[in-house]
Amino acid sequence: MDSPVTIAAVQLSSTDDLRQNLATCRRLGEEAGAAGARVIVLPECFAFLGRKEGDKMVHAEVLDAAAPGPILETLLALAESTGAVVIGGGMPETVPGDTRRAYNTAVVVAPGKGVIGSYRKVHLFDVDIPGGATLRESDGTCAGDSALVVAAHGLRLGLSICYDVRFPEHYRRLWRDGGANVLLVPAAFTAHTGAAHWHLLLRARAVEDQCYVVAAAQWGQHNEKRRSFGHSLVVDPWGTVVAERPEGDGVVLATLDPELLAKTRRNMPCGEHAVTLGAAPPVKVVSL
Numbered sequence: 001m002d003s004p005v006t007i008a009a010v011q012l013s014s015t016d017d018l019r020q021n022l023a024t025c026r027r028l029g030e031e032a033g034a035a036g037a038r039v040i041v042l043p044e045c046f047a048f049l050g051r052k053e054g055d056k057m058v059h060a061e062v063l064d065a066a067a068p069g070p071i072l073e074t075l076l077a078l079a080e081s082t083g084a085v086v087i088g089g090g091m092p093e094t095v096p097g098d099t100r101r102a103y104n105t106a107v108v109v110a111p112g113k114g115v116i117g118s119y120r121k122v123h124l125f126d127v128d129i130p131g132g133a134t135l136r137e138s139d140g141t142c143a144g145d146s147a148l149v150v151a152a153h154g155l156r157l158g159l160s161i162c163y164d165v166r167f168p169e170h171y172r173r174l175w176r177d178g179g180a181n182v183l184l185v186p187a188a189f190t191a192h193t194g195a196a197h198w199h200l201l202l203r204a205r206a207v208e209d210q211c212y213v214v215a216a217a218q219w220g221q222h223n224e225k226r227r228s229f230g231h232s233l234v235v236d237p238w239g240t241v242v243a244e245r246p247e248g249d250g251v252v253l254a255t256l257d258p259e260l261l262a263k264t265r266r267n268m269p270c271g272e273h274a275v276t277l278g279a280a281p282p283v284k285v286v287s288l
Helices: 018-034 053-059 070-082 162-166 168-176 191-209 258-267
Strands: 005-011 039-042 085-094 102-110 114-120 126-128 134-136 149-152 155-158 182-184 212-215 219-223 226-229 232-235 241-245 250-256
Touching: 005 018, 005 212, 005 232, 018 039, 018 070, 018 250, 039 070, 053 085, 070 085, 070 102, 070 114, 085 114, 102 149, 155 168, 162 191, 168 182, 168 191, 182 191, 191 212, 191 226, 191 232, 212 250, 232 250, 241 250
Parallel strands: 005 039, 039 085, 155 182, 182 212
Antiparallel strands: 005 250, 085 102, 102 114, 126 134, 149 155, 212 232, 219 226, 232 241
16 A cells, blocks of 8 residues: 555445345445545445345346346446445355355456456354344355455455454455455444454454454344344554444445554564464374
């Protein structure tokens, strides 16, 4: 990163009304672009959030910029109208030959270039939380198997989605192998787990990899079964939350500072000290 770059995290409360969700994304995305955002990040499930995992299948799309479905078409149009790189933080992508499951895919589009990359969520959220939600993402979602870093406007954007944030090795690969300096975490974090761990996990990922973290979140009551935590935010490489929106539809804006990034990495040279797993000493286990 050679110069400051403004980035936006969009927050909304999606439902099973695809048309309304996409209209909200367009409105908030245009607001972010008008405020000077060069990169606009939409949350996971920005286009559709149903009552059951299988509900999204009717809206699953092939990522073909030449013949886009309504979700991809919205992303492409938003990139063109704002001049910004737009990240659709998680949409249902068709899995060839599978009528039961879709990929949960973050799609990166740029004005004049169409789709420049996509990341399929690797870690799937299958949980039964006492006193909280019971969710089985794998019932309707096929896991991805690769990582992605996108270079844009001097940034190196490392992609992830929601539950990935609990797996630090994913982000270490983005930083170590992909040179990421900004980690994107679009999410639909449950209200129960978000209250306990959202800020903690995002700040930890920023500190341990000395990157900015940009987290675009769902918020509020989506239906009778699902409520999301909200708190879209931006964390700097020292772990400080520099911008946040606790609830409500809106845009979180932050200007990423290359001097702060360089100073943090220079003063605390963790990158020079990190031991890769292949070179690490073996773990010895002893028993009494």
